Structure formats: structure tokens, C-alpha cells
Amino acid sequence: MLIDKDILLTWGGLIKKYKKGEVVFREGDYARYYYQIMEGKVKMYNVSPSGKEFIQSEFMKGCSFGEPPLFIDELYPSGAVTTEPSVIIRLAKDKLFEILNDYPLYKDELIKLLAKRIYNKATTARDIINNDPEARILGFLNHLKRNKTDQESGMIEVPYTRQEIANYTGLRVETVIRTLSKMKKNGVVNIEQHKLFY
Amino acid sequence: MLIDKDILLTWGGLIKKYKKGEVVFREGDYARYYYQIMEGKVKMYNVSPSGKEFIQSEFMKGCSFGEPPLFIDELYPSGAVTTEPSVIIRLAKDKLFEILNDYPLYKDELIKLLAKRIYNKATTARDIINNDPEARILGFLNHLKRNKTDQESGMIEVPYTRQEIANYTGLRVETVIRTLSKMKKNGVVNIEQHKLFY
């Protein structure tokens, strides 16, 4: 959780419910608001001219998203939609700046948050440039495990569809499927009844 | 320029000269220092197992670089080398935090800087996922033009070798060359005596 809910509400934050798959903002929109997820899940993504989707990142309960353009007066480089029924609190940009100035500790939080985002984007870019599909998928899977709160020793079930993995890695579904079964053969992942374990 | 030189020196900043091509830090190093360029140019990059280089970003005179891992206690996801003879001032991580607390205005600067980095990484990721080489190269060229201080109306000469463009876009030199000559045929770039204009 980045900013306290009550503070957001005091400064005029607005709570809104979203169905699954609703648009929060679109690529190219001007950035007016700060968004923080109270419940649900949001993905930021791009669609290429040829219709291929690329998922930039995904945000869960308690996370804020779409802040960078607020600070540099830019248009959103990606769109955002809910991937689950969600409750999101939204606050005007200027009010956010007031909160940051009144509670400077939040600035430290924000710096850490942005630093982590850059770090993640750098590593995923590194993994993707590698044209090798297996390396891309491994990059995605390792990223998942790193962000698991419960550091289970063994394998975890990967809660993503093949299509989603494709959209994260910039590959096609069929390539993901074929690469995964090769990886299973080599013992790096496990697949049981279509469920993927890593 | 992010932090004033005299402040950095007062807090124990150390000035060091680098030849062209010297390593500042390596991928996987633990992040101990804040770096700011007084003179010269630095690139951050990764090398894939197959030996292909990918340039994550490039930093000029007056810029700091490699900060994110400082704030989240992570190893460097990329290495940094000078691409010109350079003078770089370096400051221990803890001292940087002290400066940020003593001069909170720098925190605002830092937030903007990190926001801009995320924005750039998001747009380049978007451009690269598009497997189309022309789209990738256009993404790179547009990025260049956006960051030009002098907004010349006409074409600018692109100050990068074909190999560098390849390393920025994740393509191979030959592909860059062939794609560029196709783009010249279509009038989107110009090439004169091997010099590239956009």
C-alpha cells in the first residue's frame, strides 16, 4: 500500500468499482489522476499495429500504477484495464503533489517504488532481447518467483495462461506451448493436466 | 545536472577519470555508489549468452546513472562503461541518502528523473516487442529526436553507427543496414555518404 486510504479520501480521492476488463485509461491519454488499487488487479499493456498485445506490467491490490507520466507531463505510453473485478481509488494529480509535500515520507516510498519498476523493466528488456524463446520464458518465470511473497522451496503453480505468458514475453501462443513442452522434457518445468509448474 | 558538484565533494565525493571504454561497474555487482558524470558519456548494457550486446540506455555530461539498485538493495542488472574519455564523480550510497535528507528538493528531482526513465523504458519495450525491424528502428530514431535539445525542424544527422543502432534495437547490423536502405527508398530517412539523416 502506498498512500493511506483515509488520506486519499480526505484530499478528495474518489472510489470507483470496475468490472473485469474495464478500461482505466488508454494509451495516449493525458495523465490527470493518481490511481491506487483497493481490490482487484490491473494490467498495463500495448497493442501493436498488427494486433499483438504486450503486457508491460501488472498491479495487484494495494499498488498504485500509472504515476510516471504525472511527474513529467507526458501521455500514457500504455493503456490500463482491470483483469479482475476491481475497486480503485483515484486522486487528482495536484492533490497528490500536495499530499507528497505534506507527508514527505511518501516521497521516499515513491522513490523506492520507481526504482523497483526501473529495475524490473531493465531485467525484462534484457530477457526479451535474447531472441531465444526459452530464455524469454525463463525470464518471466523467474520474475514471478522473485515476486512471490511465500518463498516456497519447491515448484509453484504458474497462475497464467499460455496466452498471457505469450503477451508478457512477446512470443506467440504456439511458440510458448511448444517451448514449454520442450522445457518439460528437459526437466526445467513440469506440466500436469495442462497446469504449469516451475 | 542532478546534484551540485560542491555538495557532492563536501560529502566526500570522489572524482575519477576514465579512459574510453573503461568499466564503471559490472552486471551483478553490488551497488555501493552514486555516480554522476562531469564529463563524457556512459552506456549501460547487457551481453547475452550468445554474445549479443543490448544497450539499455546512455548517459551524458551532467547525468547520474545506476541509482535504482541503491534504493532497493539489488545488484546491478546491467553493466556500465564509458564510451568516451570521462570524468565521473562517485559518492557512497549512505552519503547520498544524507544529502537527499538535507536537501529534500533533490528528492523531487530524483522522482522526476526516475519517472522519465520508466517512461523511456516502457516506450522502448513497446517498440522492440514489435518484431518488425522498421518499427524498432523508427522507435529508436524518434526517441533520439525527442531528446534533442535543439528542436530543428528538418532532418538531423544520426550520430550512431549501424552497430550501435543494432545494439539499441536488438537487431543485427546487417538487418539494420538492409532495413535502413529500404527506409531510404521509401523516403523516411536519408543516407548520404554513409551518413544517416532522419
Add this chain to the structure above:
DNA sequence: CGGTTCCTTGAGGATGATCAACGAGGGTGG
């Protein structure tokens, strides 16, 4: 059950990577 979403497989084609060779330019030292 019936529908929807997801997974899987095969065949074929497109295209970027690879490998090899050569050309062009610029700088340096004799």
C-alpha cells in the same frame, strides 16, 4: 449438456540471423 475459453498439433511460409567476403573512410607512422 452446450458454450466458451484455453490448450495442442501440424504443415508451410516469411524473415531475420548467420556466415563469408569485400569496400570505404580515417587516422597514424614511416
Add this chain to the structure above:
DNA sequence: CCACCCTCGTTGATCATCCTCAAGGAACCG
């Protein structure tokens, strides 16, 4: 001033592989 070298640019032929298109099967849910 020339010869050499080194970096950069260029081209062609071939290959590997991911994408594309098409079809069908499996799981899940109301």
C-alpha cells in the same frame, strides 16, 4: 605523401526458427 591498419559499412547466399493459418481436443462453468 604514401602505406598500412582498423573501424565501419555493405552485399549475397543460406539457414534456422518463429510466425501464421487451420483444425481439433480438453477443461471448465452455468
